[in-house]
Amino acid sequence: MKKISMKVLYAALFCGLYNPASAIQTVDLEQYRQLMPTFQGTTDYRILLADKVTVNYHCEIIETPDGGYDIDREGCNKPGQFYHIDWQGEFPNEINLSVRGATTTSTIIEHKLWAIAFAHVSASSRIQMQYGLRKGPTGTFDLTKPFATGEHFGDYFERQMNPNYFVSKGLQESSLGKDLPAGVDEDDGVLQIEYxxxxxxxxxxxxxxxxxxxxxxxxxxxxxxSHTGPARNILGSSLSSGFYNGSALAIVSGSLPWNQGSDLSQDSMHLFLQQSKDPDALSMLMSFMYNRGPYAAKDQILRSQEVFDHCVSIKEDLEDDWTCFQKQNDFGARYIRQIPDVTNTLTKAAAQGSTYDTQLTWNDISNYLSLLQNYGFYSESVINKAKLAAEQKFNVLQSNGAISYQSQFGQVLEHIMINLPVYELGEGGPYDEHGKKQFYLYNYSPKTSLVVTNNEAGQADVNEFVLSQNRVAVDLNGQFTQLKASDGAYDCTNEANAALAALKASTDDTYVSLSAQLKFSFLDNACAFEHGPHTPPPPVQDGYWDPSKLYDQPGEVVIDALDCHEYRNEWYIVGGNAPSVAFSQDPWGVWRKLSERPNSACLSDTPPAEGA
Structure with a gap:
């Protein structure tokens, strides 16, 4: 059992979260094999990564005669809509395994790194989704029962989240890294973990x-x-993608501090997946949450028990049932159809013999594990323990100093995985909110600001974009790690920490959380802060221009309280100058004047405040 400090224990008991039987540090052989597929009655260690096969992706969606949507297979023949997978042909070179801040002389043939990373993330995802979500000692899914498709966990997951699933996501997100932007700051990686x-x-x-x-x-x-590490940083990107799968599932499975034990439909995705009759439910819904976010699932397929019961009964084409999903032909609609489709295409091709294989040496595997350590996912002591166990198994299997990736590496991977710790949801994170004292940071700069802070314990606490004229709650005893414009126009991090210190110095032990504010503005190329008691801006009347509102749809009509005229936005806008000021500066800009005469109701009312 993991050691836990008395402070954390008391906090957990207070919140009703601590269960001494729920924490698991590593999985053992029996637990790991329960998560594996079977073949001819025994554990199936084969890794069937598709190779030398052409797949279509980034296809358009067309409406079918029955009112559903389908992939436009006939029209999906344009450049950028098909990809010929040939791992050894595309990535034949030996590459250095240095990453930013950790240089090394170690190398590996590049296609081996891609292949090992995809096998690893598939195994890691199973473990984290089953044993890392605070669902008790037996885990998230009931391993004693088959899924509604008739498969047990290992076969169900292998069919839908095998290594080819992550290849499919890499194709859909970035053409496996080929269409990523050139700059490091704009590049979220092959599998697009946004930051x-x-x-x-x-x-x-x-x-x-x-x-x-x-x-x-x-x-x-x-x-x-993809610009700062080996093989487009596929190891870091894919493993992060696997952990995100676990986090997304947790949010909709009653695993968060405030909904643990909930039996609401919105907290029952784990039950939905086990009960769904659609054979592609896992890859479809994990893709849906990856693209739209987990809360979209709460609003759609899990929104009520009635909807839940209806949707789990659908045997195929779940994505075309408009009780379960909103009908809209957009990128998300393509995403949740194409990820399962490409996964199935690749998995079928691999099962029919179009499968990657290579000979792996112990040096290959050892260097891979060292890379895992250099990224920072695991400590040196943990990696050394995994290396020792893996090398012992490798030596049993090897012939002439090498093993087959396809038929033997899965057994070595097993000994790696049972020696890597199972990271638990929220472990080491800001769970104890009791007694936390916060203040409101108001962004009165003309731009959207990135606000990143740590709490009093040094844990990540706030990490979000705050629109102009909007606010966010920040720990009074924490620290800013970033406060900068989203477009890089300014960086006020140091000034923000100085202002926070001044605000904190003006309080004492009687301070009531959220009773103070810190106003931030950027004027004349200078960062400016002003602190004082919290005084929220007066509300804006309906129909009037609201400087804090995001006008993301063209054609919204508002009244500007400055001159009482009506204006219409031509494109996306938030904050900035009032419409009358913006129009006077540029008649062909975002705000267009509609009325020749002022609005009579506006003239007769007391003009609402601008909110600044």
Missing amino acids: PGSAWAELQGVVGGGFPLPFKNLDPKTVLS
């Missing part, structure tokens, strides 16, 4: 979930960017 904010912030535990024990100290540019 700052978004998916990476969730992994760091800022919403009470994620896996902050490894991720809170990882550098996303080092781990994800």
